[in-house]
Amino acid sequence: xxxxxxxxxxxxxxxxxxxxxxxxxxxxxxxxxxxxxxxxxxxxxxxxxxxxxxxxxxxxxxxxxxxxxxxxxxxxxxxxxxxxxxxxxxxxxxxxxxxxxxxxxxxxxxxxxxxx
Amino acid sequence: xxxxxxxxxxxxxxxxxxxxxxxxxxxxxxxxxxxxxxxxxxxxxxxxxxxxxxxxxxxxxxxxxxxxxxxxxxxxxxxxxxxxxxxxxxxxxxxxxxxxxxxxxxxxxxxxxx
Numbered sequence: 001x002x003x004x005x006x007x008x009x010x011x012x013x014x015x016x017x018x019x020x021x022x023x024x025x026x027x028x029x030x031x032x033x034x035x036x037x038x039x040x041x042x043x044x045x046x047x048x049x050x051x052x053x054x055x056x057x058x059x060x061x062x063x064x065x066x067x068x069x070x071x072x073x074x075x076x077x078x079x080x081x082x083x084x085x086x087x088x089x090x091x092x093x094x095x096x097x098x099x100x101x102x103x104x105x106x107x108x109x110x111x112x113x114x115x116x
Numbered sequence: 117x118x119x120x121x122x123x124x125x126x127x128x129x130x131x132x133x134x135x136x137x138x139x140x141x142x143x144x145x146x147x148x149x150x151x152x153x154x155x156x157x158x159x160x161x162x163x164x165x166x167x168x169x170x171x172x173x174x175x176x177x178x179x180x181x182x183x184x185x186x187x188x189x190x191x192x193x194x195x196x197x198x199x200x201x202x203x204x205x206x207x208x209x210x211x212x213x214x215x216x217x218x219x220x221x222x223x224x225x226x227x228x229x230x
């Protein structure tokens with residue numbers, strides 16, 4: 001079985017300050033990990049993905065995430081928040097289920113607010 | 117490239133009525149997914165197609181939900197009869213289905229059941 005825990009349901013930062021969105025995962029096999037962003041009334045957009053290459057992954061819009069196997073974490077960071085970053089962020093794990101089939105599991109999301 | 121197209125964007129129906137959603141995936145994408153996203157939660161997989169075959173429908177409430185992808189391209193998801201708890205955003209996504217190819221999502225259909 002696999003699971004994803006996003007440790008904060010809401011995060012509020014000031015514009016220009018760093019962003020940290022936390023994600024822990026559980027997977028029986030070496031997983032692939034993704035971060036998606038969802039702006040209001042929009043579909044989900046891929047920010048970045050980890051697929052067993054470099055542990056520090058750079059994505060779009062200045063976001064990056066570091067895969068830490070020992071901590072089973074895949075936290076999303078950005079050095080300086082912009083107003084346009086306000087959105088819902090989802091951490092996603094893709095691993096092998098008990099059936100042998102690969103499947104995605106979504107976290108419950110973190111709503112990022114950016115204050116002017 | 118054109119993205120995943122979904123229609124309608126919004127739908128309001130009364131309980132016990134039926135409703136259908138349509139999805140046109142990115143051209144050439146073999147895998148198509150339907151997700152249900154209840155307010156405040158992450159998306160939950162309803163059904164996954166590989167071309168026109170069903171790969172996973174284990175979480176589809178088959179007594180009221182049905183989906184098809186007859187020609188392996190666009191897809192429809194139907195609810196009959198609808199319940200209040202079906203109020204959600206229904207997201208369609210597609211991918212090439214190869215390796216760890218990412219999912220590309222449509223903007224979703226927001227369903228309100230009154």
